[in-house]
Amino acid sequence: MRIELDEAQRSIQQTVREFAAAELRPQASAWDRAGTFPHAIVPKLAALGLFGLTVPQEWDGAGLDLLTAVLAIEAIAWGDASIGLTIASHNSLCTGHILQFGSPAQKRKYLPRLASGSALGAWCLTEPGAGSDAAAIQTRAIRRGTDWVLNGSKVFVTQGSVAGVYVVMARTNPQSGHRGISAFIVDRDAPGRRAGKKEDKLGVRASDTAEVIFEDCTITADSLIAPEGEGFHQALSVLERGRIGIGALAVGIGRAALEDSIRYASQRKAFGKSLTEHQAIQFMLADIRSAAKPRWQSCTPPKRRPARLRRPCRFMAAMDSSRSIRSNATTATSSSRRSVRARPRFNA
């Protein structure tokens, strides 16, 4: 089975690619050198619906299926890896967590803000002593009356200093290992929450990566993403979906690298011919092309795939058969690219 993109998906992909070429690529290098989050681009990303890719339209999202969302992330990452990371993390982590596990009231309260881009989302799991071993987190959440009080610090948080909404994993029971972890929603202005050190990274420098500190941070009881003790399982599920977006991010960066490599290798001459005419260079370019090719383009039926590859393929096939979601995208994009561009959002 080969999954083909339908007309609506191609239209959205083309629209986002054009946006990335016009608005992101020309500024990417300067943003990266400056190493600060480019706030001015946020309204333009929001106008395209990029902050609520898979959020249903009832909460102001674009209501896209996951495959189409991945196409958008890949196209943005081609234009600027930092903005690609912003879009991928905002959609998959903070917004994705609330979308997947939030109560109806939490969805009503937070998803419209996140999907419209009026608040950026951050997702706080990693701590100085807990990265890969996420179950080792020490940030504590203790009940005080009807409130929860958070103490601890998170590191490497994308949108850590610029977000409006934070999903925070904290330990509600120190004796219960990973079953003692719960997830909470914390507003930017919650008393006792503040941003700490901002990371000075080697790459994706315009993506905000910062420490987030909670010192007697008091939040109301309804901030818990219920049930208590399920935060770790929720986080693993969110991360599983998030990795698809990170894969798309890598493909977009790879496509940009390939194009730049071909451009340079075509212009540069050595030993009387352009670099592209040297076979060793051709091999390298072919290797990049192969690595940066989205895998769904070569998806084979689940039964004929090795066991370790079946899951992603089933996942893609499931997306392909999700008619209700796909029909949203079709309705949203109408039949031509021009109509998408004429509208401010995918779902308008």
Ligand SMILES: Cc1cc2nc3c(=O)[nH]c(=O)nc-3n(C[C@H](O)[C@H](O)[C@H](O)COP(=O)(O)OP(=O)(O)OC[C@H]3O[C@@H](n4cnc5c(N)ncnc54)[C@H](O)[C@@H]3O)c2cc1C
């Ligand atoms: C740009 C960026 C953005 C990020 N955004 C977020 C975010 O938004 N929210 C968030 O919560 N976190 C975020 N993170 C943190 C990220 O999730 C962690 O960096 C990651 O979980 C790894 O943790 P660590 O850096 O502490 O590495 P460690 O866990 O200390 O690992 C160090 C090395 O040891 C290896 N290692 C670890 N365990 C094992 C093992 N059992 N066997 C063999 N090797 C092992 C690892 O592969 C790695 O090479 C971000 C990180 C980066 C770089």
